[in-house]
Amino acid sequence: MNREPAYTRLSVEERRRRLLELGADLFARHSIDELSMAAIAREAGISKALLYHYFPSKADYFEATLRAAAEDLRLRTEPDPDLPPAEALAASLDAFLGWIEDNRLAYSKLMQSATSVGEARTLISQVREGTAQRLLDGLAPDPSPKVRAAVHGWLWLMDGVCVDWLEHRDMDRTEVRDLLLGALLGALTAAGWQPPDGF
Amino acid sequence: MNREPAYTRLSVEERRRRLLELGADLFARHSIDELSMAAIAREAGISKALLYHYFPSKADYFEATLRAAAEDLRLRTEPDPDLPPAEALAASLDAFLGWIEDNRLAYSKLMQSATSVGEARTLISQVREGTAQRLLDGLAPDPSPKVRAAVHGWLWLMDGVCVDWLEHRDMDRTEVRDLLLGALLGALTAAGWQPPDGF
DNA sequence: GCGCTTGTTGACCCTCGGTCGATAGTGACC
DNA sequence: GGTCACTATCGACCGAGGGTCAACAAGCGC
Numbered sequence: 001m002n003r004e005p006a007y008t009r010l011s012v013e014e015r016r017r018r019l020l021e022l023g024a025d026l027f028a029r030h031s032i033d034e035l036s037m038a039a040i041a042r043e044a045g046i047s048k049a050l051l052y053h054y055f056p057s058k059a060d061y062f063e064a065t066l067r068a069a070a071e072d073l074r075l076r077t078e079p080d081p082d083l084p085p086a087e088a089l090a091a092s093l094d095a096f097l098g099w100i101e102d103n104r105l106a107y108s109k110l111m112q113s114a115t116s117v118g119e120a121r122t123l124i125s126q127v128r129e130g131t132a133q134r135l136l137d138g139l140a141p142d143p144s145p146k147v148r149a150a151v152h153g154w155l156w157l158m159d160g161v162c163v164d165w166l167e168h169r170d171m172d173r174t175e176v177r178d179l180l181l182g183a184l185l186g187a188l189t190a191a192g193w194q195p196p197d198g199f
Numbered sequence: 200m201n202r203e204p205a206y207t208r209l210s211v212e213e214r215r216r217r218l219l220e221l222g223a224d225l226f227a228r229h230s231i232d233e234l235s236m237a238a239i240a241r242e243a244g245i246s247k248a249l250l251y252h253y254f255p256s257k258a259d260y261f262e263a264t265l266r267a268a269a270e271d272l273r274l275r276t277e278p279d280p281d282l283p284p285a286e287a288l289a290a291s292l293d294a295f296l297g298w299i300e301d302n303r304l305a306y307s308k309l310m311q312s313a314t315s316v317g318e319a320r321t322l323i324s325q326v327r328e329g330t331a332q333r334l335l336d337g338l339a340p341d342p343s344p345k346v347r348a349a350v351h352g353w354l355w356l357m358d359g360v361c362v363d364w365l366e367h368r369d370m371d372r373t374e375v376r377d378l379l380l381g382a383l384l385g386a387l388t389a390a391g392w393q394p395p396d397g398f
Numbered sequence: 399g400c401g402c403t404t405g406t407t408g409a410c411c412c413t414c415g416g417t418c419g420a421t422a423g424t425g426a427c428c
Numbered sequence: 429g430g431t432c433a434c435t436a437t438c439g440a441c442c443g444a445g446g447g448t449c450a451a452c453a454a455g456c457g458c
Contacts, residue, residue, distance in 0.1 A: 009405055009454045036445055047407050052447065145369040146378050149360050153382065156359025161352035170344040179345055179389050183352065186385010190378050208423045208436055235414060246438045251416065 007046075016054055019044060023065030028106035032062050066123050069106070073099055074130070085138040093180055097173050100162055108166060111159065128155050140193060150191035154184050206245075215253055218243060222264030227305035231261050265322050268305065272298055273329070284337040292379055296372045299361055307365060310358065327354050338387070338395070345390035353386050 010018070022044050026035060037058050041048040055061035077095045079088040100107050110124075132151050140147050158180055165176050209217070221243050225234060236257050240247040254260035276294045278287040299306050309323075331350050339346050357379055364375050 005454060006452090007406060007454080012405080015405080037447085038445070048446090049408080049448080050406055053406075056447095058446065145367060146374060149363045149367075149370065149375070150378060150382065152363040153356040153360035153378075156362075157352040157356035157382075157386070160355025161348050163355075164348045164351040168344060168348075171348065175345060176348070179349060179352075179386075182389020183349065183356075183382070183386040186389055187356070187378075187382040190381020190385055204423060205421090206423075206437060211436080214436080236416085237414070247415090248417080248439080249437055252436075255416095257415065 015050075019051070019054055019061075020065055020068055023061060024069060024106075027062065027065055028103070028109060031109050032058075037061075063123055066110070069103075070123060070127050073127070077131075079134065079138070089135070089138065090177065090181060093177050094173070097162075097176055100166070101173065104166055107162070111163060128152070131155060139188070140196065144192065146191035147188065147193050150187040150193070151184075154180075154187050157183055157187075214249075218250070218253055218260075219264055219267060222260060223268060223305075226261065226264055227302070227308060230308050231257075236260075262322055265309070268302075269322060269326055272326070276330075278333065278337070288334070288337065289376065289380060292376050293372070296361075296375055299365070300372065303365055306361070310362060327351075330354060339392060340395070343391065346387065346392050349386040349390035349392070350383075353383050356382055356386075 022040070026040060026043065037051055038048050040061075041051045044051065051061070055064060073096070076099050077092045079092045081088070083091060132148075132155055135151055136143050136148070139151070143151070161176065161180060161183075165171060171179075221239070225239060225242065236250055237247050239260075240250045243250065250260070254263060272295070275298050276291045278291045280287070282290060331347075331354060334350055335342050335347070338350070342350070360375065360379060360382075364370060370378075
């Protein structure tokens, strides 16, 4: 009997890479609690135990796949240091909206399962926090509480507008971008913000 | 043997009332998935089966308790029809912030467990939608996509600012209110909104 | 060909949402 | 004050899903 192997053995890196790739695909199509670890393992062609060998928990697996996507997003929205702040912000925002258009499904599913899993919420907060920090650095190095709150609030507004946008799809990207920029300016003005030198 | 009863029997209304009251208390202190139905039943001094006799599912129970709170909130933020729109909005917003101050814990926990359960998300959307509708009625009876998106986005901003506020607690309520009003005006302006007659 | 490392597995446990038939309070009526 | 019926209440059970573990075997080095 020349039996074929019961399973194919991969290197740790290769297996991990494949699992993350599969996760990115799955989580873009289904929210986290539509997927059981058993189903994911089946989809990956491995046993559940192996999945747990690579990721200590379901939340961890979810977070790991999100983290990769977040990194991608961060790179794409990195502001250009050579541009003046206002233009860099506009370009950055444009890139963000472009990413959302490219990943509509994933973004919707993310906003859906967002707060269901602590790890996902943490990650979203971190992204928001990082974005807020980059914004504040450019806009107001030493912000008052109101300016800080305005920037944080604006990031929420951005998600709200994006959700509305994806739902209705009756604006084009530049309209959305300008709306967001205008809303930011309005919120900052309401917070008593003054443009710093060179703005 | 004069044994005491194995359980005390209550009328349906009384039992239901007590369960909702307990739910309001529990869900203000713990997010929904920190609580198992077994634990809730234990806390209520009844069997899990009885809890399910009164509420068909965990989500239903959660929603029922939220609905009561939402009703309370709605009543408190009902705009005064005798006031001019701008003042009515300010008063309404003030009442909203007051409610949040009174229910800090509940609000935080809600924003935390919010979208984890479809029913809760539905409810929040409904509240948001209702609020948006009331706002739009007063501000722009026939809104353009941009104005609609701006109003929806602003409601998100409001939650974001409130979360920031509860986290830092370095502004007073009127500051927050004015920030929110200013941000709304800014967002509407960015959306190309013009105040209607009598505003 | 042989062993050793370690990637991989099947079987198991526990918790949790949800269900069902049986039991026992308790008000009503004699 | 007995007893009867109604139904609020319970204990026991189920299936699904997250998570664990000891044992097995793929494939490399010798």
